[in-house]
Amino acid sequence: MNVGDLWFTDDCEAGDTNWTRSGSPDLWHITSYRAHSGAHSWYFGVDSTHVYPRNADAAITSVSLTAGEENELRFWYWYDLTTYGSDGVYVILHAGGAADTVEFIGSGGALNYPPEEPLNIYSGWVEWSMDIAGLAPGDAFQVEFAFSSDGDDEAEGVYIDDITVRSRTPEKTGVGDVAGRTPGDVVALLPNPVRDEVRILMAPHAAALVLGIYDIEGRLVKELAAPAGARSVSWNLEDGGGRRVAPGIYLARINGDAYSSTGKIVVLR
Numbered sequence: 375m376n377v378g379d380l381w382f383t384d385d386c387e388a389g390d391t392n393w394t395r396s397g398s399p400d401l402w403h404i405t406s407y408r409a410h411s412g413a414h415s416w417y418f419g420v421d422s423t424h425v426y427p428r429n430a431d432a433a434i435t436s437v438s439l440t441a442g443e444e445n446e447l448r449f450w451y452w453y454d455l456t457t458y459g460s461d462g463v464y465v466i467l468h469a470g471g472a473a474d475t476v477e478f479i480g481s482g483g484a485l486n487y488p489p490e491e492p493l494n495i496y497s498g499w500v501e502w503s504m505d506i507a508g509l510a511p512g513d514a515f516q517v518e519f520a521f522s523s524d525g526d527d528e529a530e531g532v533y534i535d536d537i538t539v540r541s542r543t544p545e546k547t548g549v550g551d552v553a554g555r556t557p558g559d560v561v562a563l564l565p566n567p568v569r570d571e572v573r574i575l576m577a578p579h580a581a582a583l584v585l586g587i588y589d590i591e592g593r594l595v596k597e598l599a600a601p602a603g604a605r606s607v608s609w610n611l612e613d614g615g616g617r618r619v620a621p622g623i624y625l626a627r628i629n630g631d632a633y634s635s636t637g638k639i640v641v642l643r
């Protein structure tokens with residue numbers, strides 16, 4: 375990845391806390407029966423029989439994500455679905471109070487790869503990706519996977535793994551150059567590179583903010599609270615468990631109600 379990119383990535387190996395379940399029956403769960411990465415993936419169905427029920431309508435929806443300048447959704451899926459009918463997963467994007475169905479992976483839908491395979495015997499993992507249009511930097515959005523089945527026939531269903539949203543953010547440079555910036559922007563990192571402690575300077579902001587330190591893979595390393603009006607937050611290069619982080623590049627990201635900003639921190643030995 376390029377420095378300055380932000381990633382939301384969920385390999386389903388650390389539980390379901392990035393997602394909220396809704397609908398019925400409530401059968402979305404992390405399974406260890408199949409996985410694209412590691413040992414776990416999302417699955418809608420009954421684990422003991424590996425079959426989804428008829429007349430299902432249930433979804434998982436992600437935590438709120440913050441758009442950058444360019445945003446791309448990727449995930450891997452595995453499917454076994456009935457040839458006829460309307461069973462499958464809708465991919466839905468939520469932003470600005472609107473819901474936009476961008477894909478249907480199911481009977482009569484997007485199951486055309488490889489085209490020579492009958493629909494209900496294909497059993498490989500397939501990668502899906504799409505540029506997300508219509509988002510401005512700072513927009514909040516959510517990703518939903520909604521499983522739906524009709525009243526006829528059933529099969530094993532759909533597994534989803536390695537869900538990633540890549541968001542490229544504008545470069546932030548300059549010290550004290552506050553004019554034109556969104557409140558809460560990372561204005562400067564002092565010192566940078568850093569050996570002991572870095573002060574993250576930001577433009578004045580009216581509300582309390584949470585500043586996340588992420589490693590280059592997009593994993594959250596530490597959360598720092600910035601009270602309303604604070605102009606800087608310090609990070610002592612420790613992770614959430616109080617351990618000194620490894621040398622390398624880290625991203626300081628501020629999440630507010632409607633904006634986000636990122637600064638690159640270089641941690642030395």
Ligand SMILES: [Ca+2]
Nearest residue numbers: 385386411414
């Ligand atoms: Ca996995």
